[in-house]
Amino acid sequence: xxxxxxxxxxxxxxxxxxxxxxxxxxxxxxxxxxxxxxxxxxxxxxxxxxxxxxxxxxxxxxxxxxxxxxxxxxxxxxxxxxxxxxxxxxxxxxxxxxxxxxxxxxxxxxxxxxxxxxxxxxxxxxxxxxxxxxxxxxxxxxxxxxxxxxxxxxxxxxxxxxxxxxxxxxxxxxxxxxxxxxxxxxxxxxxxxxxxxxxxxxxxxxxxxxxxxxxxxxxxxxxxxxxxxxxxxxxxxxxxxxxxxxxxxxxxxxxxxxxxxxxxxxxxxxxxxxxxxxxxxxxxxxxxxxxxxxxxxxxxxxxxxxxxxxxxxxxxxxxxxxxxxxxxxxxxxxxxxxxxxxxxxxxxxxxxxxxxxxxxxxxxxxxxxxxxxxxxxxxxxxxxxxxxxxxxxxxxxxxxxxxxxxxxxxxxxxxxxxxxxxxxxxxxxxxxxxxxxxxxxxxxxxxxxxxxxxxxxxxxxxxxxxxxxxxxxxxxxxxxxxxxxxxxxxxxxxxxxxxxxxxxxxxxxxxxxxxxxxxxxxxxxxxxxxxxxxxxxxxxxxxxxxxxxxxxxxxxxxxxxxxxxxxxxxxxxxxxxxxxxxxxxxxxxxxxxxxxxxxxxxxxxx
Ligand SMILES: [Zn+2]
Numbered sequence: 001x002x003x004x005x006x007x008x009x010x011x012x013x014x015x016x017x018x019x020x021x022x023x024x025x026x027x028x029x030x031x032x033x034x035x036x037x038x039x040x041x042x043x044x045x046x047x048x049x050x051x052x053x054x055x056x057x058x059x060x061x062x063x064x065x066x067x068x069x070x071x072x073x074x075x076x077x078x079x080x081x082x083x084x085x086x087x088x089x090x091x092x093x094x095x096x097x098x099x100x101x102x103x104x105x106x107x108x109x110x111x112x113x114x115x116x117x118x119x120x121x122x123x124x125x126x127x128x129x130x131x132x133x134x135x136x137x138x139x140x141x142x143x144x145x146x147x148x149x150x151x152x153x154x155x156x157x158x159x160x161x162x163x164x165x166x167x168x169x170x171x172x173x174x175x176x177x178x179x180x181x182x183x184x185x186x187x188x189x190x191x192x193x194x195x196x197x198x199x200x201x202x203x204x205x206x207x208x209x210x211x212x213x214x215x216x217x218x219x220x221x222x223x224x225x226x227x228x229x230x231x232x233x234x235x236x237x238x239x240x241x242x243x244x245x246x247x248x249x250x251x252x253x254x255x256x257x258x259x260x261x262x263x264x265x266x267x268x269x270x271x272x273x274x275x276x277x278x279x280x281x282x283x284x285x286x287x288x289x290x291x292x293x294x295x296x297x298x299x300x301x302x303x304x305x306x307x308x309x310x311x312x313x314x315x316x317x318x319x320x321x322x323x324x325x326x327x328x329x330x331x332x333x334x335x336x337x338x339x340x341x342x343x344x345x346x347x348x349x350x351x352x353x354x355x356x357x358x359x360x361x362x363x364x365x366x367x368x369x370x371x372x373x374x375x376x377x378x379x380x381x382x383x384x385x386x387x388x389x390x391x392x393x394x395x396x397x398x399x400x401x402x403x404x405x406x407x408x409x410x411x412x413x414x415x416x417x418x419x420x421x422x423x424x425x426x427x428x429x430x431x432x433x434x435x436x437x438x439x440x441x442x443x444x445x446x447x448x449x450x451x452x453x454x455x456x457x458x459x460x461x462x463x464x465x466x467x468x469x470x471x472x473x474x475x476x477x478x479x480x481x482x483x484x485x486x487x488x489x490x491x492x493x494x495x496x497x498x499x500x501x502x503x504x505x506x507x508x509x510x511x512x513x514x515x516x517x518x519x520x521x522x523x524x525x526x527x528x529x530x531x532x533x534x535x536x537x538x539x540x541x542x543x544x545x546x547x548x549x550x551x552x553x554x555x556x557x558x559x560x561x562x563x564x565x566x567x568x569x570x571x572x573x574x575x576x577x578x579x580x581x582x583x584x585x586x587x588x589x590x591x592x593x594x595x596x597x598x599x600x601x602x603x604x605x606x
Contacts, residue, residue: 010033010133010134010135010169011032011033011034011129011132011133011134012030012031012032012033012126012129012132012133012134012135012173013030013031013033013134013135013136013137014028014029014030014031014123014134014135014136014137015027015028015029015136015137015139016028016117016122016123016136016137016138016139017138017139017140017141018110018115018141018146018183019097019141019142021110021111021112021115021141021143021146022111022112024099024100024101024109024110024111025062025097025098025099025100025110026097026098026100026108026110026115026117026122027095027096027097028095028096028097028098028122028123028124029093029094029095029096030042030093030094030123030124030126031091031092031093032091032092032093032126032129033091034129035068035085035087035088035091035092036087036127036128037087038087039084039085039086039087040084040085040092040126040127041078041082041083041084041085041127041128042082042083042084042085042094042124042125042126042127043058043081043082043083043124043125043127043315043316044057044058044061044081044082044120044121044123044124044125045057045081045120045125045177045315045316046058046081046315046316046317047120047315047318048106048107048118048120048121048177048255049120049178049310049313049315050255050256050257050298050302051105051106051255051384052318052319052324052379052380052383052384053379053380053384053385054317054318054380055106055107056080056081057107057120057121058080058081058082059080060098060099060100060102060107060108060121061096061097061098061099062096062097062098062099063095063096063097064083064094064095064096064097065094065095065096066083066085066086066092066093066094066095067092067093067095068088068089068090068091068092068093069088069090069091073085073086073088073092074086075094081316082127083124094124096124098117098121098122100115100116100117100121100122102121103246103248103264104253104264105180105246105253105254105255105262105263105264106118106255107121108121108122112143112145113184113185113203113204114149114182114183114184114185114186114203115141115181115182115183115184116180116181116182116183116203116244116246116262117180117181118177118180118255118262119176119177119178119179119180120177120315123136123173123176123177125173125315126173130172130173130174131172131173132172133169133170133171133172134169134170134171134172134173134175134176135158135167135168135169135170136155136167136168136169136170136176137166137167137168138151138160138165138166138167138168138181138183139165140165148185149165149183149184149185150163150164150183150184150185150186150188151163151164151165151181151182151183152181152182152183152186152188152199152201152242152244153168153179153180153181153182153242153244153260154179154238154240154241154242154257154258154259154260155168155169155170155176155179155181156168156169156170157169163188165183174312174313175258178257178258178259178303179257179258179259179260180244180255180257180260180262182201182203182244182246182262184203186201186202186203187201187202187206187209187211188200188201188202189202189211189212189214189215190215191215191216191218191219191222192219193219193222193223193226193236193241194222194223194226194227194234194235194236195234195236196226196236196238196239196240196241197240197241198218198219198222198240198241198242198243199240199241199242199243200214200215200218200243200245201242201243201244201245202245202247202270203244203245203246203247204246204247204248204267205247205267206247206267206270207272207274208272208273208274209270209271209272209273210270210271210272210273210275213271214270214271217281217289217344218243218289218292220342220343220344221289221292221293221296221338221339221342221344222236222241222296223342224338224341224342225293225296225297225299225300225338228338228341228423228426229300229426229427229430229434231427237258237299237300237304237434237435238258238259238299239259240259241259241260241296241299242259242260242261243260243261243263243292244260244261244262244263245263245264245265246262246263246264246265247264247265247266247267247270248264248265248266248267249266249267250266251264251265251266252264252265252266252269252287252291253291254291254292254294254295255295256295256298256299256302256303257303258299258303258304258438259299261292261295261296261298263291263292263295265288265291266284268284269284269285269287269288270285270288271285280344280345280346280349281344281345286339286344286345286349286353289339289344290335290336290339290353291335293334293335293336293338293339294331294332294335297331297334297335297338298327298331300426300430300434301326301327301330301331301334301426301429301434302327302328302331304430304433304434304435304437304438305327305429305430305433305434305437305445306327306433306437306444306445307321307323307326307327307444307445307446308321308443308444308445308446309321309444310444311437311442311443311444312442318380320377320380321376321377322373322374322376322377322447323373323376323445323447323450324372324375324376324379324397324401325372325373325375325376325397325400325401325404325470326401326450328376328397328398328401329372329397329398329399329400329401329402329404329405330401330402330405330422330426332398332399332401332402332405333401333402333403333405333406333409333422334405334426336350336353336354337350347590348589348590351487351587351588351589351590352588354406354588355585355586355587355588357399357402357403358403358478358489358586358588359583359584359585359586360396360399361395361396361399361400361403361475362475362583362584362586363391363517363583364390364391364392364394364395364517364518365391365392365517365518365519366390366391366392366393366394366395367395367400367473367475368473369393369394369395369473370382370393370394370395370473371395371470371471371472371473372395372397372400372401372404372469372470373470373471375394375395375396375397375400376397378394379397382394383396383397388503388514388515388516388529388530389515389529390515391503391515391517391518392517392518395473400469400476403469403476403478404465404469404470404476405422406476406478406481407465407469407476407478407481408422408425408454408458408462408465409421409422410481410482410484410485411460411462411465411481412424412425412458412460412462413485414481414484414485415458415460416458416459416460420457420458420459420460424457424458425453425454425457425458428453428457429445429453432445432453433445451463451466454466478588482588486590486591487588487589487590487591488587488588488589488590488591489586489587489588490586490587490589491584491585491586491587492584492585492586492587493580493581493584493585496557496580496581497549497552497553497557497580497581498552498553498555498556498557498558498559498578498579498580499521499552499578499579499580499581500513500520500521500522500527500552500563500576500578501517501519501520501521501522501523501579501581501582502514502515502516502517502520502521502522502523502527502529503515503516503517503529504545504548505545506543506544506545509532509566510532510533510534510541510543511532511533511541511543511544511545511547511548512530512531512532512533513527513528513529513530513531513533513565514529515529516528516529519582520579520582521576521577521578521579522576524576524577525563525574525575525576525577526574527563527565527574527576528567530567531565531566531567531572532565532566532567533548533563533564533565534564534565534566534571535563535564536548536551536552536561536562536563537561537562538562539551552578555578556578557578557579557580558577558578559577559578560575560576560577560578561575561576561578562574562575562576563576
């Protein structure tokens with residue numbers, strides 16, 4: 001006979017209810033069974049892991065009070081993120097409201113159509129008790145219109161039925177906040193990948209959504225990635241996985257978690273049953289699948305293989321690491337590669353995407369000033385807080401980081417005659433740092449360990465790549481690196497149209513410069529970001545950015561025109577010598593007669 005387990009109240013218990021849909025308010029309570037005798041401190045994270053910017057989520061807490069045994073308890077604000085309750089003996093409860101009107105994957109959002117939250121936006125951390133089990137009761141809103149709402153999250157159920165409101169459990173605070181929650185009348189699809197259930201949750205209206213195609217394509221991507229990291233056992237690192245997708249008119253983004261991802265995408269990027277069946281996905285759908293592939297790859301790379309400073313995260317301050325090129329850049333390298341390896345896109349399409357990435361890296365002169373190690377370190381104040389000068393000042397550790405991944409891959413393959421590749425390095429990182437991360441071995445990797453592991457596993461001295469392209473700002477010689485593999489990289493500057501070499505946007509005031517590229521025609525003439533363009537050689541710019549192209553189309557590269565513009569409502573005139581596009585159109589292609597390109601297939605068979 002089995003003894004029934006003793007029923008103990010959980011150490012930390014939350015309730016969350018979408019209280020005011022029109023006012024976008026969640027009501028939250030947290031009850032602490034054994035508050036600190038010195039007065040329990042509570043804090044809301046200042047940032048959400050995966051998005052490296054201080055966001056001060058506590059600013060959305062509208063009202064807060066404490067009580068114990070039915071009596072009010074004093075609450076002192078310690079700083080912008082934290083409160084301390086007066087000392088009490090028994091269970092202590094905090095009641096608070098969270099304003100949720102941020103339609104992004106990073107925070108919380110609530111209205112009559114759905115609710116979404118990340119734990120970092122709604123669950124106050126019980127300071128000092130983070131390692132204890134945390135339980136949360138997710139309650140149905142009172143509004144009768146929400147009778148049909150369901151709940152989607154990878155948080156383990158403890159009483160709640162799958163997709164139901166009710167009680168969920170987490171082993172600790174870190175796990176609690178790593179499972180975003182969606183509620184509403186979402187479309188639900190799913191598949192099994194190497195024995196693990198995967199849910200596809202789609203929020204937002206999508207006429208004729210082709211869920212069957214989505215299931216088929218995502219299954220192929222997920223199985224490819226699981227088999228990549230565990231070629232022998234094909235064992236996924238999680239028990240289940242959820243793709244939480246918010247569909248909007250125009251949007252793009254994703255945030256990775258240990259057993260789920262929160263995504264935002266444009267309606268047009270999802271496949272339609274009404275569209276003609278094509279073998280290869282269209283551009284928008286490739287973009288969406290690439291996003292899914294990226295976030296899914298993070299399940300291994302950054303959610304389990306982590307930089308040492310993320311193990312554990314300090315949720316109140318910036319966590320500086322020079323390694324985001326590895327965690328974001330390599331994830332970007334593999335996201336498209338996994339689309340080819342799973343048969344979703346052709347090698348030719350892959351090379352087209354690669355050409356675009358190379359072009360975007362070459363676009364800004366910021367690449368000559370900031371290394372991707374520095375870009376990683378300063379993500380908090382630079383990459384995540386880009387202003388109009390960003391192309392002239394910074395480099396993306398995503399795009400250049402992905403090209404560095406390719407540089408490592410090609411170098412290792414060339415120097416080992418195809419015996420080794422970047423895959424071996426990812427597998428070694430997984431083996432040494434990732435596989436047991438949530439199994440009592442939470443150790444992250446340091447910069448020094450990364451560099452020595454790369455050399456050791458590949459058997460190739462790779463210091464030059466670290467020095468030149470990671471710590472240094474040199475451009476990656478892709479054509480040279482690809483040469484041994486019969487892959488051609490060509491740069492073309494034909495059809496160079498006369499242009500200002502600036503970012504052009506539009507708002508109520510008219511056509512506006514959004515960015516001025518260093519050394520370009522606009523910069524040389526003295527135009528600035530924010531200038532509103534009025535006329536070119538006396539002809540009106542009619543408020544439509546494409547009209548500007550039409551006006552310039554009557555000139556040659558090298559011609560000088562007078563551009564009138566408003567700055568701070570003052571009319572100014574600039575003599576602009578028009579330049580052609582200085583950034584080449586990069587094309588990558590397999591030389592004729594070559595059967596397979598490198599780096600697309602794993603070097604060893606299967
Ligand atoms: Zn990422």
